[in-house]
Amino acid sequence: MIDNDPQDSNHEQLPTTNAVPDTPISWTYGDIVPAVVPFTNLDHTADVQLHAWGDTLEEAFEQCAMAMFGYMTEIDTVEISECQDVVAEGHDLLSLLFHFLDECLFLFCADPFFIARKVSIVEFDRTNFRIKAVAYGEEFQIGKHPQGTEVKAITYSNMQVHENEGKSEVFVIIDI
Amino acid sequence: MVVRQYNEELKYLEKINPYCWKIKKGFQPNMNVEGVFYVNNHLEKLMLEELRNSCRPGMVGGFLPGVKQIANVAALPGIVGRSVGLPDIHSGYGFAIGNMAAFDMGDPKSVVSPGGVGFDINCGVRLLRTNLHENDVLPVKEQLAQSMFDHIPVGVGSKGIIPMNARDLEEALEMGMDWSLREGYVWAEDKEHCEEYGRMLNADPSKVSMRAKKRGLPQLGTLGAGNHYAEIQVVDEIFDKWAASKMGIEMKGQICVMIHSGSRGFGHQVATDALVQMEKAMKRDNIETNDRQLACAHIGSPEGQDYLKSMAAAANFAWVNRSSMTFLSRQAFAKQFHLTPDDLDMHVIYDVSHNIAKIEEHIVDGKQKTLLVHRKGSTRAFPPHHPLIPVDYQLTGQPVLIGGTMGTCSYVLTGTEQGMQETFGSTCHGAGRALSRAKSRRNIDYKDVLHRLEEMGISIRVASPKLVMEEAPESYKNVTDVVDTCHAAGISKKCIKLRPIAVIKG
Numbered sequence: 001m002i003d004n005d006p007q008d009s010n011h012e013q014l015p016t017t018n019a020v021p022d023t024p025i026s027w028t029y030g031d032i033v034p035a036v037v038p039f040t041n042l043d044h045t046a047d048v049q050l051h052a053w054g055d056t057l058e059e060a061f062e063q064c065a066m067a068m069f070g071y072m073t074e075i076d077t078v079e080i081s082e083c084q085d086v087v088a089e090g091h092d093l094l095s096l097l098f099h100f101l102d103e104c105l106f107l108f109c110a111d112p113f114f115i116a117r118k119v120s121i122v123e124f125d126r127t128n129f130r131i132k133a134v135a136y137g138e139e140f141q142i143g144k145h146p147q148g149t150e151v152k153a154i155t156y157s158n159m160q161v162h163e164n165e166g167k168s169e170v171f172v173i174i175d176i
Numbered sequence: 177m178v179v180r181q182y183n184e185e186l187k188y189l190e191k192i193n194p195y196c197w198k199i200k201k202g203f204q205p206n207m208n209v210e211g212v213f214y215v216n217n218h219l220e221k222l223m224l225e226e227l228r229n230s231c232r233p234g235m236v237g238g239f240l241p242g243v244k245q246i247a248n249v250a251a252l253p254g255i256v257g258r259s260v261g262l263p264d265i266h267s268g269y270g271f272a273i274g275n276m277a278a279f280d281m282g283d284p285k286s287v288v289s290p291g292g293v294g295f296d297i298n299c300g301v302r303l304l305r306t307n308l309h310e311n312d313v314l315p316v317k318e319q320l321a322q323s324m325f326d327h328i329p330v331g332v333g334s335k336g337i338i339p340m341n342a343r344d345l346e347e348a349l350e351m352g353m354d355w356s357l358r359e360g361y362v363w364a365e366d367k368e369h370c371e372e373y374g375r376m377l378n379a380d381p382s383k384v385s386m387r388a389k390k391r392g393l394p395q396l397g398t399l400g401a402g403n404h405y406a407e408i409q410v411v412d413e414i415f416d417k418w419a420a421s422k423m424g425i426e427m428k429g430q431i432c433v434m435i436h437s438g439s440r441g442f443g444h445q446v447a448t449d450a451l452v453q454m455e456k457a458m459k460r461d462n463i464e465t466n467d468r469q470l471a472c473a474h475i476g477s478p479e480g481q482d483y484l485k486s487m488a489a490a491a492n493f494a495w496v497n498r499s500s501m502t503f504l505s506r507q508a509f510a511k512q513f514h515l516t517p518d519d520l521d522m523h524v525i526y527d528v529s530h531n532i533a534k535i536e537e538h539i540v541d542g543k544q545k546t547l548l549v550h551r552k553g554s555t556r557a558f559p560p561h562h563p564l565i566p567v568d569y570q571l572t573g574q575p576v577l578i579g580g581t582m583g584t585c586s587y588v589l590t591g592t593e594q595g596m597q598e599t600f601g602s603t604c605h606g607a608g609r610a611l612s613r614a615k616s617r618r619n620i621d622y623k624d625v626l627h628r629l630e631e632m633g634i635s636i637r638v639a640s641p642k643l644v645m646e647e648a649p650e651s652y653k654n655v656t657d658v659v660d661t662c663h664a665a666g667i668s669k670k671c672i673k674l675r676p677i678a679v680i681k682g
Contacts, residue, residue, distance in 0.1 A: 073333075102448070109395075110391050110394065110441075113333065113394075142331070142333055147334075147401070147639040148643060150331075150332045150401035152295050152444040153445075153448050154448070155469075156451075156469065157269055175269070176402055
């Protein structure tokens with residue numbers, strides 16, 4: 001396996017827009033990591049359909065992001081050493097989910113190459129379709145984190161958002 | 177989607193010869209042209225099975241069956257000829273993978289659709305030859321495979337090792353392989369043996385989002401994951417000795433290197449950005465399609481033009497990517513054998529794209545027209561004497577590189593005149609999936625897959641071994657079936673069959 005050292009190359013740092021929250025947050029492991037994993041992957045020839053659920057729509061969205069990260073590596077190997085802000089906007093619930101996942105994917109693909117162990121939505125504005133969330137995890141390291149499957153893009157294919165009393169679920173097909 | 181009984185659906189399909197079926201207008205609403213798909217008996221069963229399953233009540237899925245998708249594409253404005261399904265066709269986003277569709281540039285209603293190109297813009301295959309024989313390589317096969325794996329960054333989260341900064345990226349996006357040549361990563365002859373000479377001239381990096389550039393920069397020079405690979409292959413059979421010798425392939429047992437890769441996160445981001453833009457444009461311009469996933473824009477509109485320019489930049493990215501890996505492969509071989517890549521005759525036989533849209537001249541109903549040809553999971557296959565193919569291949573026709581699935585075989589074909597007429601010079605691209613990834617994970621054990629490869633004498637280096645069953649041959653259609661169908665249908669001709677002895681995957 002190769003040891004890719006991110007500091008090694010002459011990459012000029014393109015300006016990034018991620019800001020770490022000012023007030024340090026303390027947490028315990030038990031608060032953050034769910035015991036039973038509320039998401040799964042469904043059948044499809046070319047791609048993968050993520051199915052996530054929760055008591056609330058916020059939870060379903062959070063778990064969908066985790067389902068996506070879970071495809072790229074084994075989340076059990078990810079420690080929590082830093083956090084990243086996620087801000088997403090859309091014009092309806094579907095596009096909001098799309099952009100939320102896209103922002104999470106982008107955290108991984110470009111600087112900070114961040115993989116999340118847990119994602120918490122702090123603000124879910126249904127009138128203006130905006131989400132603010134915090135992702136807890138660390139930078140992806142080859143050797144420490146097993147290499148899973150690459151997620152190329154989020155798609156609108158058969159995307160479904162179902163919000164019901166006490167149970168919400170979402171379906172998203174991702175291109176891999 | 178119109179849902180009828182299966183028997184009703186069959187009335188719209190007609191088998192016109194043993195290798196070709198026609199899809200009549202009316203199968204889906206608003207079809208402007210007919211559809212056609214090329215299959216043999218075995219592949220035909222898979223296609224019809226897919227259709228039958230979708231006719232069952234209560235079937236709701238993300239993708240429609242391939243035949244329906246071909247028909248929906250035939251309903252797009254400006255399409256000419258026929259909506260063509262190649263033998264490796266399988267369902268995809270909007271367009272099926274293995275679908276070719278050409279649009280008249282002279283018609284203001286004609287559209288361009290990112291779904292007709294694919295998310296992985298300019299995913300393609302490059303084949304290098306060597307003057308080594310299998311006997312030269314077998315004693316050092318493991319070391320050579322390891323060396324390739326060490327040189328070429330693979331898998332999720334891997335980063336390129338060729339030094340690049342933001343300005344280099346801008347230049348690479350604009351210049352394509354000319355950048356690689358300037359930087360000393362490729363030989364001048366390599367460009368000759370590449371579609372578009374490795375550079376699409378209408379690329380405009382300013383039309384590409386910052387987000388795509390940020391995703392692309394760290395990944396330049398990486399192989400990727402999924403079905404991308406680098407393989408050390410052996411010539412197993414030569415069907416057309418004369419054409420093979422024009423490609424520098426003289427004997428069975430000759431060693432080649434095949435690289436299958438695309439534009440990585442960059443291309444995906446460009447496609448995603450374009451789809452978002454075009455959804456808005458469709459509302460504004462009142463473009464209606466049968467399927468929301470067939471997002472498109474008029475070719476002449478700002479969104480259409482921007483997409484073509486950024487798609488060209490992504491295509492250039494992929495050529496630079498394959499060129500970087502060519503360089504790294506040459507280095508790996510040179511170090512192993514203590515000879516220069518030149519001494520080893522490691523020339524590029526050809527480089528093809530199988531996810532791209534090109535502006536080409538074709539004869540439609542006896543008249544010459546300029547068409548925008550979308551090839552998604554389909555390879556260009558131009559015939560002998562076509563002006564756009566290299567001098568070396570003027571008499572043989574364009575080489576077509578068909579990558580097989582892991583552990584099976586790959587093929588080199590040549591383009592034919594019949595293909596030029598029937599499919600606007602397009603043919604298959606590979607095997608096409610049969611099983612979903614989730615099903616593969618459930619039913620196939622990765623240890624069995626690795627074990628079987630070892631038994632076949634194939635050295636394998638994979639970044640994510642536990643996912644190797646998703647890429648197992650059982651998950652795919654049979655590439656030999658696909659290639660034989662193209663040959664029998666006359667749309668391309670078999671030239672060489674290659675067998676892998678080492679596989680490097682993400």
